[in-house]
Amino acid sequence: MLVIIYKDDNVLNLSIKNYVIMKLNWTDVKDIAIELEDAHPDVDVTNIRFTDLFNYIVNLENFAGDPKKCNEKVLEAIQMAWLDERD
Numbered sequence: 001m002l003v004i005i006y007k008d009d010n011v012l013n014l015s016i017k018n019y020v021i022m023k024l025n026w027t028d029v030k031d032i033a034i035e036l037e038d039a040h041p042d043v044d045v046t047n048i049r050f051t052d053l054f055n056y057i058v059n060l061e062n063f064a065g066d067p068k069k070c071n072e073k074v075l076e077a078i079q080m081a082w083l084d085e086r087d
Helices: 029-039 050-058 072-086
Strands: 002-008 011-017
Touching: 029 050, 029 072, 050 072
Parallel strands: none
Antiparallel strands: 002 011
């Protein structure tokens, strides 16, 4: 639910709208990279440890993937996509 507050003639109005939040999974490599760049713009992506990368991902607000389904190949793909986001 999205709540929009706006001022009209000195009266505060609330507008409530339904919206869908996309839940991210391990296969959403590009979308995860975009979210990571927004959340952690100062991280040295080239030298990030996979344990840190994993923790950043599973702690993203929209991430719903099963942590047990992660592997090194997936983390490498996400790291490379994150690097591409920087360019």
